[in-house]
Amino acid sequence: MKIAWILNAVVMIVLLVALGTGTRSMVLAAAHRLETGESLEGQKKPAPLIASKAEVAYCTDELKTVLRRVLTNCGLIGGGRRGCQPNELRNVAQISDADFNALFKSLDKRAGIILFDPEKDELDPGAKAMLEKAWADQRGATYFFVVARASTDDTTEKNRMYSHKRANSVLFYLQERFKDTELDQKLGLLWLGEEYAQLDQQFCNWNLSRSVPECAQAQRTKGEDTQMIKELNRSAVISWIDCRL
Amino acid sequence: MSKKTYLFFVIALVGAALGLFYSGFSTSDFVAHLDRQLHPVSCSLLPGLTETTMLEQGAEGCKVAMFSPYSSFWRDRYWGGVPWSLFALGLFGFGLALSLWGIASRKGHHLAVNIGLLLAAIVAVAASLAFFSISVSKLHEFCKTCVGTYIASGILALGAALVFVSSIGDRRRAAAAGDKPTGVANVIAILVVLAEMGLATLLPVALYLNTVPDYGKYVAECGTLKSKEDKNNVLIPIGKPATQAGTESILVVDPLCPACAAFHKRIQDAPFASKMSFKVAILPLDSDCNWMMTDSMHPGACVLAKAMICAKDKAGEILDWSYANQKDFRPKDKADNPSARIREAVLKAYPQVKDCLDSPDTKIALNKTLNWAVDQSLPVLTPQLYVNGARLCDEDTDLGLDFAMTRLLGTK
Numbered sequence: 335m336k337i338a339w340i341l342n343a344v345v346m347i348v349l350l351v352a353l354g355t356g357t358r359s360m361v362l363a364a365a366h367r368l369e370t371g372e373s374l375e376g377q378k379k380p381a382p383l384i385a386s387k388a389e390v391a392y393c394t395d396e397l398k399t400v401l402r403r404v405l406t407n408c409g410l411i412g413g414g415r416r417g418c419q420p421n422e423l424r425n426v427a428q429i430s431d432a433d434f435n436a437l438f439k440s441l442d443k444r445a446g447i448i449l450f451d452p453e454k455d456e457l458d459p460g461a462k463a464m465l466e467k468a469w470a471d472q473r474g475a476t477y478f479f480v481v482a483r484a485s486t487d488d489t490t491e492k493n494r495m496y497s498h499k500r501a502n503s504v505l506f507y508l509q510e511r512f513k514d515t516e517l518d519q520k521l522g523l524l525w526l527g528e529e530y531a532q533l534d535q536q537f538c539n540w541n542l543s544r545s546v547p548e549c550a551q552a553q554r555t556k557g558e559d560t561q562m563i564k565e566l567n568r569s570a571v572i573s574w575i576d577c578r579l
Numbered sequence: 580m581s582k583k584t585y586l587f588f589v590i591a592l593v594g595a596a597l598g599l600f601y602s603g604f605s606t607s608d609f610v611a612h613l614d615r616q617l618h619p620v621s622c623s624l625l626p627g628l629t630e631t632t633m634l635e636q637g638a639e640g641c642k643v644a645m646f647s648p649y650s651s652f653w654r655d656r657y658w659g660g661v662p663w664s665l666f667a668l669g670l671f672g673f674g675l676a677l678s679l680w681g682i683a684s685r686k687g688h689h690l691a692v693n694i695g696l697l698l699a700a701i702v703a704v705a706a707s708l709a710f711f712s713i714s715v716s717k718l719h720e721f722c723k724t725c726v727g728t729y730i731a732s733g734i735l736a737l738g739a740a741l742v743f744v745s746s747i748g749d750r751r752r753a754a755a756a757g758d759k760p761t762g763v764a765n766v767i768a769i770l771v772v773l774a775e776m777g778l779a780t781l782l783p784v785a786l787y788l789n790t791v792p793d794y795g796k797y798v799a800e801c802g803t804l805k806s807k808e809d810k811n812n813v814l815i816p817i818g819k820p821a822t823q824a825g826t827e828s829i830l831v832v833d834p835l836c837p838a839c840a841a842f843h844k845r846i847q848d849a850p851f852a853s854k855m856s857f858k859v860a861i862l863p864l865d866s867d868c869n870w871m872m873t874d875s876m877h878p879g880a881c882v883l884a885k886a887m888i889c890a891k892d893k894a895g896e897i898l899d900w901s902y903a904n905q906k907d908f909r910p911k912d913k914a915d916n917p918s919a920r921i922r923e924a925v926l927k928a929y930p931q932v933k934d935c936l937d938s939p940d941t942k943i944a945l946n947k948t949l950n951w952a953v954d955q956s957l958p959v960l961t962p963q964l965y966v967n968g969a970r971l972c973d974e975d976t977d978l979g980l981d982f983a984m985t986r987l988l989g990t991k
Contacts, residue, residue, distance in 0.1 A: 338684040345683075346775050349676040350782055353669055356603075357783040360610040361790040367614035368792055374611060374618055382958035385949070388870045470939030472946045474870035474953070512943065576870070 386578070388474025392440035393577035400429060400437055402579055405477065405522060431531040438481075438571070439536070445573030446541040447533075448504065452487060452568060455499035457507055461543040468572050469508055472520075475574035480504045482525045483533065483571075485564035494527035500570050501525045533566045535559075540571075580681075580688045581752075584745040588687050591696055591738025592678035598671030598703060598731035601626070605664040605724050606783075609645055613659060613791065615974035620645060622723050644722035646977045649713050654981035658794035665783045667706065667728060673779035674699045674735055677772070681742075688749035689760070691768035693742060695776055700739035703732035798983045801972035804829075804965055805955050813948040814858035815887060817895030818847070825856040826988055831952070831963035833864045834884065834901035835877035835908055839962040842976055843902065846964065851984050855966070859898065861887060861948050862961055867918065868945055871959045879908055879921035881945070882936070886925045888944045889935035900928060 367374065429437075438445070446468050448461040457465065469478065482501035484493035501523045509517060538549035548562030604626040611618045622641035644650055651660030677695050681687025707729040714721055753759065760768070807827075814829060830846070832839040846852060863880030866872040883901045887894040901908070908921050926933055935941055957963065964971040966987040975983035 338680075338686045341684050342680050342771075342775075345676045345680045346779070349672050349779060353672050353779065353783050354786050357606075357610075357665065357668070357786045358790050360607055361613060361787055364610055364613035365790070365792040367616065368797075373616055374614075379616075382960050383871065385871055385952040385955070385957045385959050387953055466939045470942040470946075472943070472950075473868075474949075512940075514943075 386474070387476055388576035389578045390576040393575075394437075394440075397437045397440070398577055398579060400434070401477075401575060401577065404524065405579060408522060408524065434531040435533065438573075441573045441575075442540050444576070445571055446543065447537060447566070448500075448543045448570045448572060449546065449565065450496075450500055450568045450570075452485070452564075453492075453496065455496060455503045457503055458544065462507065462511075464541070464543040465504060465507060465572060466511060468574070469512065472574055473576065475576045476520065476579065477522050477575050478520050479522045479571070479573055479575055480524065481531075481571040482523075483531075483567045483569055484526075484528050485567045486528045486532075487564060490528060494525065494529075496568075497525040497527045500568075504570050504572065528567070532563070533569070533571075535562065535566075537566050538562070580685050581745065581749050584688055584742055584749050585682060587738055587741035587745050588678050588682050589738075591700070591735055591742055592675060592682070594700075594731050594734030594736070594738050595671050595674030595678055598667065598728055598735060599675055601724050601727035601731055602664045602667035602671055605645075605728070606662060606668050608641070608724075609650065609659070609662040609664060609978075610787075612645075612978055615658075615794075615797065615972075615979065624723050624727050626724055626727075640718075640720040641722040641724055643718050643720040644714065644725055647713075647718055648981075649710070649717065651978075654978075655985045656982070657788070657791055658975075658982045659978035660981070661784060661787065663706070663710075665787055666780050667703070669780035669783050670699055670703055670776070671731065671735070673776050674703070674739075676779070677775075678738075687742065688746035688753065689768065690746075690750070690765055691772045693739075693746050694769055695772035696739040697743050698773070699776060700732070700736040704736045707732040794979065794982060795986065798972065798975060798979075798986050799969065801970040803970060804968045807968050809951070811947040811951065813944070813951045814860055815894045816856075816858050817898065818857045825854045826967050827858070828855040828967075829858050829860055829965040831860045831862050831957060831961055831965070832898070833862055833877050833880050833961040834887070834898055835880045835905055836864065836961045837905055840902035840905060842962040842964075843898075845980065849980070849984070851981070851988055854988055859887075859894070860951060861945070862952055862957070862959070862963075863945075864959070864961060868942075869949060869959075871949075875916075878910060878916050879918040882918055882921045882925060883908075884945055884948070885936055885941045886929060886932050888941050888948075889932035890929060893929075897925075897929060 366372070373379075446464045448457065448464060450456070450461075451458075472478070480501050482497040482504070484497040484500075486493070488496070505521060505523060508514070508521065514520075535549075535552055538546065538553065542549075546562060546565045548559045548565060552559045552562050604621045608618070608620045620641045622639075648654065650664075651662045654660035674696060677692060677699070678687075681692045681696070686692065710725060711729055714725065750759075830839075830843060832843060846855075861884040863869055863884045864872055864876035865878055865880040866875045867878070868881035868884070883897065887897045890897045904924065907924070908917055910917050922936070925936070952959075960973075962976070963973075964976075966984070967989075969987055971983055971987060972979075
């Protein structure tokens, strides 16, 4: 009988040791992985993407440099007076007309051109619709640019005034329609008059707030039409800029 | 001891060995997750002999069982709680050791051995019945490894019962031959066997509690919101009215994310939910409106997000409806974009949002929600839960949920 109970003790001790060491080693192995971050499968967990503003392919260093200069000098960064006038802008941007337009050409899918009647600054229904749609499509962009121009029909002074008024029409409509308290921090106004960075025929392919028959005509004849250029420049180019500045 | 009793002991031994095998795998799978990582789960009647992968559909039942609140207890005190399978491990181990001893010592017909084995079998069967009924009534899934344990309990019970019956004759014959223990000896032997059973069952649990690391420091290291301010009113209140305020909790969800649906339900059903008031931040993982996504993980989620914005105080209802219809809203193949289908379904179920769904103001409101995520530097993933500004770690959304929430809510 004694031998039987000794055997019992042996069997039970073996069991308890096996259960104890098994449980302990499993927990300790997990605790080690917890402490060191090691994985059983040898795979490192990828770091999650962090929510951020947009930065798309067209955000070249050149574009960002020009935009930063414009934003700093035209009141959006660091506060101060809003807007940039044509004679200032040439100095601020520090690039030629052609280079200025070339930088913005990569925005062709994102931007729109609001067209105005000669010597007018009122937004027609098509312009309003385009503006609302464009403004609502902010996505990850920080700044909304309005670059107003004028054709060469009038005097330089008058054209400056028209382009200034056109830029303001866009501003006032957005203020009234959306009542966005942060609008001032988002919207950059530039009025270029007739003196700086006039739009050329290539801008016929952009989203226009209304059709320009001369554009279609010019595309058919593959020639440049003076009337078309004037139409295109009685305008305000609007676009969100998907760059982290 | 008769040959018949030997044979019945072998049956009990097989049952106990099988039980030890299955409960060992269950315990091992559970304990592996104590590192707060995700691992494949053994879910087979032949665990260890088949390869396990994370995405194995057949393992779904075992995952459901393991992550359910029924797989362990004291989850609010210990990360993941104490797995019930640890008790099973000890109990079947005891059954195995007692059967081995009964056979080896030829004293298996003694009353103490019979009672010990029968009691272990009764406890195993009772626990199996309880967990089986939970699988049927609560989980609606069957875990194959658990089924293996139920079968093992049955075999152990069969063996133990047959041993008990067969031993009556053995004891009578032994008594006639002069081998009859006294009453006191019987009582002592029974007490010793029961103590062994208690020790075998409780020792793994005691060692587990003694070895398990302190998770308190990990729970609070997953960041906080940069600001609790919601200046653009992008967070949508859901659930109980604001008058019954609890700890402010923000759920970051995508209406088409299956993990969000499961997590949201788990949180709402949890006992601590009564101490919380919920707001939802919509983070659709759909490149149609979310510029942070290169590809849409959940195409069509933007439509549902806009519908929630339009629905205002019924946003919670649309979220629940979206969760419920996720299967129908999934792309049918790689080329399928379900956005149009989802739009149609939304307008059919909630015609009142028709004029609002595509308005610029709705688009702006959704954009403000996404920009709230940018301002807070949130990870672009769902679901996320912020309790009083502190983020619940992704690693704590399953087994560690009760433990982490108890600490985030400050109730511990």
